Amino acid sequence: MRCYPTAVSTTCAYCGVGCGVRMQPQAEGFTASGEMSHPANLGKLCVKGAALGETLNLTGRLLQPEIRRVPVSWSQALDAVAQGLQDTIRQHGPQSVAFYGSGQLLTEDYYVANKLMKGFIGSGNMDTNSRLCMASAVVGYKRAFGADAVPCCYQDLDKADCVIITGSNTAWAHPVVYQRIAQAKKERPEMQIIVIDPRHTATCDIADLHLPLRPGSDAALFCGALNAMREHNKIDSDFLQQHTQGAEDTLSAAQRWTLAATADFCGLSVERLQAFYQIILACERLITLFSMGINQSSSGVDKCNAIINLHLASGRIGREGCGPFSITGQPNAMGGREVGGLANQLAAHMGFLPEDVERVGRFWGSNRVATAPGLNAVDMFRAIEEGQIKAIWIMGTNPVVSLPDADRVRTALARCPLVIVSDIVRDTDTTQVAHICLPALGWGEKSGTVTNSERCISRQRAFLPPPGEAKPDWWIISQVAQRLGFEEAFSYQHPADIFREHARLSGYENEGTRAFDISGLAQLSNQQWHEMRPIQWPVNANAPLGTLRLFSDGKFYHPDGKARLIPITPRLPVNLPTIFYPLVMNTGRVRDQWHTMTRTGKSARLMQHISEPFCQYHPDDCPTAQQGDVLRVSSAYGWLLLRAQPDSLQARGSVFVPMHWNNQFSQQARVDSLIAACTDPLSGQPESKQMPVRIQRWNAAWQGEIFLRDQHAMPPATAYWSRITQQGVTHFTLADSAKPTDWYDWLNQRFAIEKWQSQTARLGEHGFNLLAWKNGELQLAFYAHRDRPVPDRQAVISAFSSPPGGAQRRLALLGGRAGEGKAARGAIICSCFAIDEIAIGDAVKQGCHSVQQLGGKLKCGTHCGSCVPELKKLITRQLNTLAVGDNR
Numbered sequence: 001m002r003c004y005p006t007a008v009s010t011t012c013a014y015c016g017v018g019c020g021v022r023m024q025p026q027a028e029g030f031t032a033s034g035e036m037s038h039p040a041n042l043g044k045l046c047v048k049g050a051a052l053g054e055t056l057n058l059t060g061r062l063l064q065p066e067i068r069r070v071p072v073s074w075s076q077a078l079d080a081v082a083q084g085l086q087d088t089i090r091q092h093g094p095q096s097v098a099f100y101g102s103g104q105l106l107t108e109d110y111y112v113a114n115k116l117m118k119g120f121i122g123s124g125n126m127d128t129n130s131r132l133c134m135a136s137a138v139v140g141y142k143r144a145f146g147a148d149a150v151p152c153c154y155q156d157l158d159k160a161d162c163v164i165i166t167g168s169n170t171a172w173a174h175p176v177v178y179q180r181i182a183q184a185k186k187e188r189p190e191m192q193i194i195v196i197d198p199r200h201t202a203t204c205d206i207a208d209l210h211l212p213l214r215p216g217s218d219a220a221l222f223c224g225a226l227n228a229m230r231e232h233n234k235i236d237s238d239f240l241q242q243h244t245q246g247a248e249d250t251l252s253a254a255q256r257w258t259l260a261a262t263a264d265f266c267g268l269s270v271e272r273l274q275a276f277y278q279i280i281l282a283c284e285r286l287i288t289l290f291s292m293g294i295n296q297s298s299s300g301v302d303k304c305n306a307i308i309n310l311h312l313a314s315g316r317i318g319r320e321g322c323g324p325f326s327i328t329g330q331p332n333a334m335g336g337r338e339v340g341g342l343a344n345q346l347a348a349h350m351g352f353l354p355e356d357v358e359r360v361g362r363f364w365g366s367n368r369v370a371t372a373p374g375l376n377a378v379d380m381f382r383a384i385e386e387g388q389i390k391a392i393w394i395m396g397t398n399p400v401v402s403l404p405d406a407d408r409v410r411t412a413l414a415r416c417p418l419v420i421v422s423d424i425v426r427d428t429d430t431t432q433v434a435h436i437c438l439p440a441l442g443w444g445e446k447s448g449t450v451t452n453s454e455r456c457i458s459r460q461r462a463f464l465p466p467p468g469e470a471k472p473d474w475w476i477i478s479q480v481a482q483r484l485g486f487e488e489a490f491s492y493q494h495p496a497d498i499f500r501e502h503a504r505l506s507g508y509e510n511e512g513t514r515a516f517d518i519s520g521l522a523q524l525s526n527q528q529w530h531e532m533r534p535i536q537w538p539v540n541a542n543a544p545l546g547t548l549r550l551f552s553d554g555k556f557y558h559p560d561g562k563a564r565l566i567p568i569t570p571r572l573p574v575n576l577p578t579i580f581y582p583l584v585m586n587t588g589r590v591r592d593q594w595h596t597m598t599r600t601g602k603s604a605r606l607m608q609h610i611s612e613p614f615c616q617y618h619p620d621d622c623p624t625a626q627q628g629d630v631l632r633v634s635s636a637y638g639w640l641l642l643r644a645q646p647d648s649l650q651a652r653g654s655v656f657v658p659m660h661w662n663n664q665f666s667q668q669a670r671v672d673s674l675i676a677a678c679t680d681p682l683s684g685q686p687e688s689k690q691m692p693v694r695i696q697r698w699n700a701a702w703q704g705e706i707f708l709r710d711q712h713a714m715p716p717a718t719a720y721w722s723r724i725t726q727q728g729v730t731h732f733t734l735a736d737s738a739k740p741t742d743w744y745d746w747l748n749q750r751f752a753i754e755k756w757q758s759q760t761a762r763l764g765e766h767g768f769n770l771l772a773w774k775n776g777e778l779q780l781a782f783y784a785h786r787d788r789p790v791p792d793r794q795a796v797i798s799a800f801s802s803p804p805g806g807a808q809r810r811l812a813l814l815g816g817r818a819g820e821g822k823a824a825r826g827a828i829i830c831s832c833f834a835i836d837e838i839a840i841g842d843a844v845k846q847g848c849h850s851v852q853q854l855g856g857k858l859k860c861g862t863h864c865g866s867c868v869p870e871l872k873k874l875i876t877r878q879l880n881t882l883a884v885g886d887n888r
């Protein structure tokens with residue numbers, strides 16, 4: 001697998017923190033460590049970053065082009081793509097084709113895709129999964145500043161007196177930024193941290209104040225804060241006067257958000273609200289960090305502007321330790337916005353004004369540049385359903401899982417005459433409806449640039465050889481462009497050719513009118529591009545070394561140079577609970593998984609933190625269900641089967657379901673199949689966080705677990721299953737509504753076990769366990785019961801690769817237990833050192849009552865720190881149980 005004999009510096013494949021990673025070759029594979037000199041992480045990594053080396057294997061990769069699932073050569077595949085697009089365009093015009101890209105493409109890939117669609121095919125129909133992610137922040141910034149420009153940088157987090165974290169579970173979604181804030185708090189305990197989230201999350205661990213507001217009510221909260229600022233004479237009138245417009249209308253619109261009105265709308269106590277106002281009115285340097293709890297809303301743009309208003313009104317922007325800080329999700333969500341990856345942008349921060357279209361056309365040498373915005377993601381898939389779009393090329397995203405109303409998306413794609421998918425994985429919910437699949441190079445194999453949350457451009461560098469026939473996305477798109485007749489404009493030989501062109505366009509006739517300007521990088525040689533150090537845009541003649549912070553001079557990008565305050569009328573989510581669907585379903589991320597799990601789902605270590613799709617709810621919202629049950633969660637759009645996770649910290653009336661699980665990993669857990677495609681009228685971003693649902697205990701006749709020596713094993717057709725693959729063994733947790741009359745027959749029909757030697761145990765009327773052996777090697781292990789049997793999973797999995805042992809050991813294994821002297825293991829809490837829940841509980845019992853003591857004994861929590869909030873929770877839980885025990 002090794003390509004380079006020495007360590008390679010690159011940028012993490014995952015979140016928008018954009019950490020520098022050093023990949024060190026080992027005898028087998030690579031290990032990842034944090035790059036000390038990278039400004040984003042200064043040597044730190046979270047567990048996903050640290051596990052990057054474990055996701056590099058080629059299991060499940062798409063390694064050859066396929067047409068209708070049959071392997072073909074590149075020239076056949078590229079001809080078919082070009083022919084298909086050309087025929088569609090000839091018959092139905094350029095608006096009948098579309099590209100749907102991803103914030104996980106590199107800037108160079110993205111630039112070429114956008115140039116082909118908007119510049120040469122002549123349609124605006126190039127949109128991206130950033131529509132589901134950053135679109136509201138983009139429009140919010142544009143309305144306020146006249147440009148999609150994040151003012152802040154990470155250093156500001158070290159300097160702030162107060163950090164508001166709203167709609168962001170930073171501890172799990174941007175762990176290295178969270179660690180940075182936690183460190184600043186440790187050094188300056190007077191620094192205040194406020195978490196605004198309807199849910200009690202791991203991020204609350206460092207909060208001085210948590211505001212568990214009513215879902216979707218943030219705009220009122222920030223209007224209330226603005227009004228309080230006015231009432232307490234904390235408005236910076238000079239700043240407003242000199243640098244802004246719209247203050248008067250905005251302040252007067254906010255006047256109705258009195259303390260009482262705001263508390264009522266947001267479902268918060270007046271005392272808590274006052275505590276919030278007190279902190280933010282008193283502090284000098286304020287940062288508001290916001291993410292999907294703000295953006296993913298039918299009024300997400302207004303929420304962003306309500307936040308920005310607060311910063312403008314108090315002049316807390318463009319200064320050290322201040323600003324409204326939208327933290328980006330994907331590694332290159334920002335890069336996509338730079339090249340024009342959204343359907344309403346043209347390129348390099350230009351829109352569709354006639355002068356922009358003319359300028360870009362001149363630069364690209366094309367007279368067919370699109371003259372109007374194309375369709376945004378949700379509308380694009382509607383247009384496919386309605387037959388207006390007849391060919392779509394999906395690159396680096398999995399819309400059958402991640403778009404709202406996801407079943408409808410799947411049906412639309414199944415009806416679309418031509419679906420092309422570029423991916424690194426062969427079997428995804430989206431490749432299953434594709435006609436043509438194109439194998440892309442993945443992280444570690446491809447080279448290019450990405451831009452993180454603080455506008456920092458860093459290099460992703462290849463350190464692995466290209467596997468199979470896989471090719472870089474930019475190459476694939478350029479080859480198709482050439483076949484469509486645009487040879488000259490797409491004759492790139494190297495990704496650096498593309499980067500230079502992109503950098504030149506950013507400075508082309510810019511004259512300070514467009515925030516995005518990296519003309520200072522337009523002359524890099526291939527070698528200089530290869531060696532490029534992280535740098536924050538703008539990078540131009542005025543700022544050759546890049547720019548840490550924007551707007552320090554009080555100049556914004558509206559033609560008059562002034563920022564805009566926007567009067568806000570807060571609105572609740574479109575779909576509100578009813579008597580049929582009385583609970584609000586909130587969706588989002590878990591610590592160790594990335595999106596649709598195509599990569600993190602391959603790491604055994606990452607799968608052990610949370611291994612099944614779940615629904616977290618307050619016990620009073622479903623008193624009939626208990627931990628371990630299966631829950632049926634339904635909305636007006638569909639239903640899911642998920643593991644019940646009662647939690648008294650979850651607010652009543654609202655449940656949380658992770659966004660990650662899909663049909664490759666579970667039978668019925670695609671959360672977006674439950675979500676309505678309601679979007680923000682300005683940004684087109686869907687309301688993914690507030691969907692009315694109802695939950696019920698699902699009556700399982702039996703539950704079970706099966707382990708198979710086959711990493712591609714198919715699940716048995718039970719109503720509930722969930723997959724984990726590790727060490728060549730596939731493990732399914734199972735549940736079904738009817739019990740087979742004969743267990744052996746049932747297993748035999750599905751897994752042909754009669755060819756093996758088997759050993760069974762019947763446990764009373766309801767239970768059945770079975771081990772199947774071939775020449776002394778374990779082939780299958782099965783455990784079923786009416787109540788949920790939970791065998792010692794690690795013991796069972798290791799039995800697949802160890803000698804069978806004596807009769808005692810086999811008997812223990814048949815009972816789902818490790819042999820004599822082996823301790824059982826629970827869910828892994830500390831992924832870095834693989835420390836499980838049971839070991840931690842035992843250590844607490846033995847007297848480790850703090851995170852430091854636990855770390856001293858077991859090492860847990862001492863590396864990346866992502867598990868510290870959970871360690872604290874376990875200590876409290878364990879101490880409570882011990883106290884209850886003592887009182888008896």
Ligand SMILES: Nc1nc2c(c(=O)[nH]1)N[C@H]1C(S)=C(S)[C@@H](COP(=O)(O)OP(=O)(O)OC[C@H]3O[C@@H](n4cnc5c(=O)[nH]c(N)nc54)[C@H](O)[C@@H]3O)O[C@H]1N2
Pocket residue numbers: 015016133166167168169170172173174196197198199201214215216217218291292293294328329330586587588589590591592593594595689
């Ligand atoms: N581990 C992990 N990290 C990731 C990713 C991943 O898949 N896995 N994905 C990356 C990507 S692309 C993104 S976009 C980011 C997302 O990062 P985050 O936005 O931090 O992640 P989410 O879990 O989607 O949602 C954040 C929080 O919003 C809260 N929320 C829901 N409704 C409301 C509301 O009405 N108001 C407020 N104030 N809060 C609300 C939720 O309870 C949740 O805790 O994460 C990035 N990092």
Ligand SMILES: Nc1nc2c(c(=O)[nH]1)N[C@H]1C(S)=C(S)[C@@H](COP(=O)(O)OP(=O)(O)OC[C@H]3O[C@@H](n4cnc5c(=O)[nH]c(N)nc54)[C@H](O)[C@@H]3O)O[C@H]1N2
Pocket residue numbers: 102104105129130132133134292296329330395396397398399401402403422423424425428440441442443446473587588589594595596597598599659671672675688689
């Ligand atoms: N309900 C709900 N839905 C959500 C969200 C939510 O919070 N709640 N969050 C939304 C957000 S913020 C986001 S960002 C989206 C994410 O949703 P998606 O973009 O659909 O999720 P990914 O799993 O990241 O999909 C990336 C795909 O690209 C492939 N891939 C990886 N590397 C490469 C490469 O180099 N080239 C190519 N061509 N392919 C590659 C992967 O195998 C995978 O299939 O989900 C959105 N959907």
Ligand code: SF4
Pocket residue numbers: 012013014015016017018019041044045046047048049050173174175176177
């Ligand atoms: S914080 Fe984000 S960028 Fe940094 S290592 Fe973790 S996933 Fe990668």
Ligand SMILES: [Mo]
Pocket residue numbers: 132133134329330
């Ligand atoms: Mo995202």
